[in-house]
Amino acid sequence: MILNPFIETTDLSFSYRTGSSNAVRALKKVNMQVKLGELLAITGQNGSGKSTLARHFNGLLTAREGKVLVDGLSAADKENTAAIRRLVGMVFQNPDNQLVSSIVEEDIAFGPENLGLPPAEIRERVDWALDTLNISNLRRESPNQLSEGQKQLVAIAGVLAMKPRCIVLDEPTAHLDPRGRREVIENVLCLNRIEGITIVLLTHFMSEVVNCDRMIVMDKGEVKMEGAPCDVFRQGEKILNLGLDFPVAARLSAGLRRKGFPLPDHIIHIEELIDSLCQLK
Amino acid sequence: MELTKNITLGIYLPGETFVHRLDPRTKIIASVILIVLLLFIRSYEAYGIFLIFTAAVIFISGIPPGFALCGLKPMLPVLVLMWIFQLFLYRTPGSDVIFSWWIFSATDTGLHMGNLITLRVLFLFTVTTILTLTTSMVSLTDGLENLLKPLRKIGLPSQELVMTMVIALRFVLILAEELDKIVKAQMARGVAFDRGNFLQKTKKIFPVFLPLFINAFKRAEELIIAMESRSYTGGKGRTKMKTLHLGRVDLAAGLLIFLFSALIVFIIVSIQPQI
Known part of the structure; x- marks a missing residue:
């Protein structure tokens, strides 16, 4: 069912501060795809280029070398920018810096208002977004009164109300406490599984990666690893050399294997580990 | 404070x-x-x-x-x-x-x-x-x-001006919180804001406002990117939820x-x- 590429980059390169002596090559000939309906994780240590890559997905950065196609539209073409921004929504790390209004529902209405929709439809979309993320009770609150996790949910609702086909989340949980993180990730999973929205999740947390359909590991502006999380984590040391870590279940099962327990090497979920351990005689 | x-x-x-x-x-x-x-x-x-x-x-x-x-x-x-x-x-x-x-x-x-x-x-x-x-x-x-x-007809960007007011309203509290944080961080490193004469007290204000301004600019930049990716292109073509x-x-x-x-x-x- 997951087949058609929704976003596709070909030989995408990007440099910051081009022309000066200390130009930084943030992306080097990146070829990757985001497939329609999938939940894709992009991970990599700080400075690996994942944010720069993500900002090409909705035209915040335009490709100077290489090509980016979003739903068949070339992102380099300025005329497509508005259309691409309707297709791909973006949520950023710090919720405080992306909320506009002092009232939650007014903030969520901001995006649809920009699209020039009739008031009744904006109202309907705002209600739908609030309801989908289970934050209808916050509608009259001020963002300043909310927890960081709730603020991030409001930010996601603001993007959701624009009814994008794909939502890119740039480290949405980096500022959050464990509870806020769980709330956000559970909701993101629901958006993908229930609403069928394509999700690109940029993250440092391997516990978030394990829930994704596919993952891409970036380092120094290049795609270093790609595949289903259980296949990527099976490749051992390589992931540590890229400055990342294993999910808890994978680390634990690897340790147990070394001690002589016959566990399979594709375990990444806690539940899988528990099942496998229970089957041991 | x-x-x-x-x-x-x-x-x-x-x-x-x-x-x-x-x-x-x-x-x-x-x-x-x-x-x-x-x-x-x-x-x-x-x-x-x-x-x-x-x-x-x-x-x-x-x-x-x-x-x-x-x-x-x-x-x-x-x-x-x-x-x-x-x-x-x-x-x-x-x-x-x-x-x-x-x-x-x-x-x-x-x-x-x-x-x-x-x-x-x-x-x-x-x-x-x-x-x-x-x-x-x-x-x-x-x-x-x-x-x-x-x-608007005579060239006053009224909607943009009001949008600026809306954003300012939201960020007043955030910046006040930030100011509070900076003051406390400096107090923790030994700055006594309540001591000294008027001139000395005034001098201590500058190191507080400098990081505040820098952060405000950073926030502004992030906010612009977020607004842009939510399709904001100025007041033109915008509608309102509340009539x-x-x-x-x-x-x-x-x-x-x-x-x-x-x-x-x-x-x-x-x-x-x-x-």
């Missing part, structure tokens, strides 16, 4: 009274009319009627009278000073000296002028206070955006204001002494 607790921008008293239910546009226009009237009033009779009117509005809107006036406290010294200046410095040829001391002398016209100007400032303050106490900031900006819309409606209450209020203004104008034109 608990800055965040003291910031009450546009203290709004929620309620369901006649005044609260008015469309923000009605309230803004009414306030503007009242303010313009105030600039022309020069007689105690007119001020008397104005006092009755504002007292009635305060009563109807359910604002505790003390609350409406407590904001005046910090302005009191300025008001007294203004009154004294007018009393001693304003004079017209032929005015009588009513009191003199050393090189100063007060005239009856000076006294009259001092009273008028003090009353004017008092009433200006009361009118704007009633407006902000009965109208939330969000509906104020909504009303303002709507009223300023026609000015404003003029109702029966607005008609009633309009009539009331019209009658009141007519009365005041009549007093200004016929009874008021021309100075």
Whole structure:
């Protein structure tokens, strides 16, 4: 069912501060795809280029070398920018810096208002977004009164109300406490599984990666690893050399294997580990 | 320094009274009319009627009278000073000296002028206070955006200006919190903000505001990116979720204001002494 590429980059390169002596090559000939309906994780240590890559997905950065196609539209073409921004929504790390209004529902209405929709439809979309993320009770609150996790949910609702086909989340949980993180990730999973929205999740947390359909590991502006999380984590040391870590279940099962327990090497979920351990005689 | 607790921008008293239910546009226009009237009033009779009117509005809107006036406290010294200046410095040829001391002398016209100007400032303050106490900031900006819309035609970017106000409202608290954090971080590293003379204290302020400004710029940049990716391209082509409606209450209020203004104008034109 997951087949058609929704976003596709070909030989995408990007440099910051081009022309000066200390130009930084943030992306080097990146070829990757985001497939329609999938939940894709992009991970990599700080400075690996994942944010720069993500900002090409909705035209915040335009490709100077290489090509980016979003739903068949070339992102380099300025005329497509508005259309691409309707297709791909973006949520950023710090919720405080992306909320506009002092009232939650007014903030969520901001995006649809920009699209020039009739008031009744904006109202309907705002209600739908609030309801989908289970934050209808916050509608009259001020963002300043909310927890960081709730603020991030409001930010996601603001993007959701624009009814994008794909939502890119740039480290949405980096500022959050464990509870806020769980709330956000559970909701993101629901958006993908229930609403069928394509999700690109940029993250440092391997516990978030394990829930994704596919993952891409970036380092120094290049795609270093790609595949289903259980296949990527099976490749051992390589992931540590890229400055990342294993999910808890994978680390634990690897340790147990070394001690002589016959566990399979594709375990990444806690539940899988528990099942496998229970089957041991 | 608990800055965040003291910031009450546009203290709004929620309620369901006649005044609260008015469309923000009605309230803004009414306030503007009242303010313009105030600039022309020069007689105690007119001020008397104005006092009755504002007292009635305060009563109807359910604002505790003390609350409406407590904001005046910090302005009191300025008001007294203004009154004294007018009393001693304003004079017209032929005015009588009513009191003199050393090189100063007060005239009856000076006294009259001092009273008028003090009353004017008092009433200006009361009118704007009633407006902000009965109208939330969000509906104020909504009303303002709507009223300023026609000015777009002459090149005023009204919607963008109001959007800036909306964002400023949201970020005042965030920046206050940040200021608080910076101050505490510096106190933890041994800066004593409450010690030293005026100059020394002032010097300590700069290292506080520098990081605040840098952070504010960073925030602004992130906000712009977020707004852009939410398809914001300026006020053009934007619609609003909330639409404003003029109702029966607005008609009633309009009539009331019209009658009141007519009365005041009549007093200004016929009874008021021309100075």
